[in-house]
Amino acid sequence: xxxxxxxxxxxxxxxxxxxxxxxxxxxxxxxxxxxxxxxxxxxxxxxxxxxxxxxxxxxxxxxxxxxxxxxxxxxxxxxxxxxxxxxxxxxxxxxxxxxxxxxxxxxxxxxxxxxxxxxxxxxxxxxxxxxxxxxxxxxxxxxxxxxxxxxxxxxxxxxxxxxxxxxxxxxxxxxxxxxxxxxxxxxxxxxxxxxxxxxxxxxxxxxxxxxxxxxxxxxxxxxxxxxxxxxxxxxxxxxxxxxxxxxxxxxxxxxxxxxxxxxxxxxxxxxxxxxxxxxxxxxxxxxxxxxxxxxxxxxxxxxxxxxxxx
Amino acid sequence: xxxxxxxxxxxxxxxxxxxxxxxxxxxxxxxxxxxxxxxxxxxxxxxxxxxxxxxxxxxxxxxxxxxxxxxxxxxxxxxxxxxxxxxxxxxxxxxxxxxxxxxxxxxxxxxxxxxxxxxxxxxxxxxxxxxxxxxxxxxxxxxxxxxxxxxxxxxxxxxxxxxxxxxxxxxxxxxxxxxxxxxxxxxxxxxxxxxxxxxxxxxxxxxxxxxxxxxxxxxxxxxxxxxxxxxxxxxxxxxxxxxxxxxxxxxxxxxxxxxxxxxxxxxxxxxxxxxxxxxxxxxxxxxxxxxxxxxxxxxxxxxxxxxxxx
Numbered sequence: 238x239x240x241x242x243x244x245x246x247x248x249x250x251x252x253x254x255x256x257x258x259x260x261x262x263x264x265x266x267x268x269x270x271x272x273x274x275x276x277x278x279x280x281x282x283x284x285x286x287x288x289x290x291x292x293x294x295x296x297x298x299x300x301x302x303x304x305x306x307x308x309x310x311x312x313x314x315x316x317x318x319x320x321x322x323x324x325x326x327x328x329x330x331x332x333x334x335x336x337x338x339x340x341x342x343x344x345x346x347x348x349x350x351x352x353x354x355x356x357x358x359x360x361x362x363x364x365x366x367x368x369x370x371x372x373x374x375x376x377x378x379x380x381x382x383x384x385x386x387x388x389x390x391x392x393x394x395x396x397x398x399x400x401x402x403x404x405x406x407x408x409x410x411x412x413x414x415x416x417x418x419x420x421x422x423x424x425x426x427x428x429x430x431x432x433x434x435x436x437x438x439x440x441x442x443x444x445x446x447x448x449x450x451x452x453x454x455x456x457x458x459x460x461x462x463x464x465x466x467x468x469x470x471x472x473x474x475x476x477x478x479x480x481x482x483x484x485x486x487x488x489x490x491x492x493x494x495x496x497x498x499x500x501x502x503x504x505x506x507x508x509x510x511x512x513x514x515x516x517x518x519x520x521x522x523x524x525x526x527x528x529x530x531x532x533x534x535x536x537x538x539x540x541x542x543x544x545x546x547x
Numbered sequence: 548x549x550x551x552x553x554x555x556x557x558x559x560x561x562x563x564x565x566x567x568x569x570x571x572x573x574x575x576x577x578x579x580x581x582x583x584x585x586x587x588x589x590x591x592x593x594x595x596x597x598x599x600x601x602x603x604x605x606x607x608x609x610x611x612x613x614x615x616x617x618x619x620x621x622x623x624x625x626x627x628x629x630x631x632x633x634x635x636x637x638x639x640x641x642x643x644x645x646x647x648x649x650x651x652x653x654x655x656x657x658x659x660x661x662x663x664x665x666x667x668x669x670x671x672x673x674x675x676x677x678x679x680x681x682x683x684x685x686x687x688x689x690x691x692x693x694x695x696x697x698x699x700x701x702x703x704x705x706x707x708x709x710x711x712x713x714x715x716x717x718x719x720x721x722x723x724x725x726x727x728x729x730x731x732x733x734x735x736x737x738x739x740x741x742x743x744x745x746x747x748x749x750x751x752x753x754x755x756x757x758x759x760x761x762x763x764x765x766x767x768x769x770x771x772x773x774x775x776x777x778x779x780x781x782x783x784x785x786x787x788x789x790x791x792x793x794x795x796x797x798x799x800x801x802x803x804x805x806x807x808x809x810x811x812x813x814x815x816x817x818x819x820x821x822x823x824x825x826x827x828x829x830x831x832x833x834x835x836x837x838x839x840x841x842x843x844x845x846x847x848x849x850x851x852x853x854x855x856x857x
Contacts, residue, residue: 282857330734424640425779427777445758448755448759449758449772451775458775458849459849460759460772460775460849460850462772462850465737465761467737467738499851500853500855502852503852503855504855526857533855539768539769540769540771540850541809542812543809545810545840547592547836
């Protein structure tokens with residue numbers, strides 16, 4: 238893909254190096270970050286661009302890898318210093334993890350600059366960065382057709398005022414069940430979704446890891462089960478990959494009907510299932526169209542039932 | 548229903564009194580027990596009978612209540628002493644609970660006696676009682692077409708030898724995710740299901756509470772989402788109610804095809820959703836056919852999607 242092909246989905250997030258320790262293996266300084274997982278996932282469906290920052294230690298091969306999967310890098314800022322680095326260790330069953338190191342490097346001074354050619358992008362995703370920076374991004378684009386948002390406990394606790402301002406300006410929020418409870422004070426997801434709707438987004442996606450994800454739109458609920466896997470290797474990036482599949486599919490259809498958003502939920506689930514089967518972006522990059530379609534159908538079959546007559 | 552109409556589903560379990568404390572309310576000495584929830588749930592679909600024991604404190608009105616919902620009580624043993632009593636307290640969000648009192652009463656000496664007229668029953672459910680007693684029941688019936696089993700951590704830890712003997716003789720096991728892990732040493736449900744299959748049952752149902760339930764049959768997986776509710780009052784009996792709906796529906800169809808078992812998973816989910824909206828059997832008894840069909844369709848719609856083309 239040429240550097241300056243049209244871009245229909247923009248993500249603002251991180252491009253980073255991760256060292257991931259699982260119970261069986263450690264992978265050192267592998268390519269990660271929300272912007273990477275999101276854009277590579279979405280590139281299976283549309284033409285994404287990424288706004289992020291990397292340091293002078295960022296390898297040319299990783300830049301080439303992102304570009305080769307179809308990600309436009311004209312918004313990738315290069316600064317003097319180190320690329321964001323995270324080191325984490327997963328528990329025995331890969332369900333919980335602890336952060337062993339977080340070195341912000343050049344990310345500490347990240348001021349997202351949306352290139353001129355991205356300002357009319359129809360689909361925008363604000364990955365998990367400071368709400369203040371998310372607001373700055375919103376001020377740099379003309380009203381996109383659809384804006385998605387991710388956040389985390391750190392910002393809910395640390396800058397809820399700005400986060401609320403962001404929430405009021407987006408169409409969809411992607412949040413996990415713990416963050417949803419933290420945001421709303423409600424553990425019951427049906428009640429929590431109502432509160433989140435009232436904060437702005439008409440689409441509320443509550444992610445529950447191995448238990449799938451729920452999408453609440455006004456007057457409608459959709460449940461996407463997780464893809465059953467018995468060989469998860471590294472859950473890092475699953476949430477961003479999910480959102481990338483979801484938004485990438487929407488952008489490819491340029492359609493916001495409920496039926497298409499339901500499909501997008503399964504597409505996101507399928508992409509996340511590929512991502513967690515290997516380290517870094519490896520499983521995601523390997524996923525072929527045929528395999529994506531196959532897992533999508535398997536997911537549909539997982540919940541298929543006949544009507545009832547009594 | 549006359550006392551001696553034919554019975555197509557037999558449950559052996561407990562008929563008990565519960566005192567349930569929720570964060571907002573306490574209900575004293577209400578009718579409960581696995582046999583009660585299971586049989587009343589199944590009576591919406593088929594003609595169940597219950598083998599259980601009660602003490603001389605068991606109220607005639609409760610016996611009438613069970614009978615009036617269509618439960619055959621010719622296997623209800625009356626002994627001198629107190630009826631099984633349990634007192635429990637639920638946490639703030641109704642997700643966890645602690646047992647404050649367990650008084651076995653006449654249940655301590657319970658030796659299930661299957662009446663002669665039940666011995667050729669086609670569907671049998673062994674609710675959560677001692678594996679030794681479950682074996683005793685199996686020895687009293689001619690081979691039923693379909694046997695379901697429930698158990699709990701207490702027996703997995705305390706009498707795994709006898710539990711394995713029961714497992715080897717049943718068609719389906721209903722187990723929650725924690726019990727499944729305890730039984731198999733595997734947290735991953737796909738791997739755990741394979742181990743449980745190898746122990747005997749060709750149908751493995753792993754219940755995950757608010758996250759729904761998975762059914763593994765050899766070569767097939769089915770996912771039933773939980774019914775989204777924002778007004779859960781008392782989760783007591785949800786598992787037995789689920790199993791009662793599942794087995795009651797199977798018995799009514801007298802069909803063990805995968806399509807029917809998938810329907811049975813949703814029927815179980817629907818019945819559990821009614822049970823948890825009130826104390827004791829109240830929500831379950833109130834559930835009308837029209838409402839059952841409506842919730843069943845709502846559950847189907849919750850996961851309905853269009854095929855994908857890329």
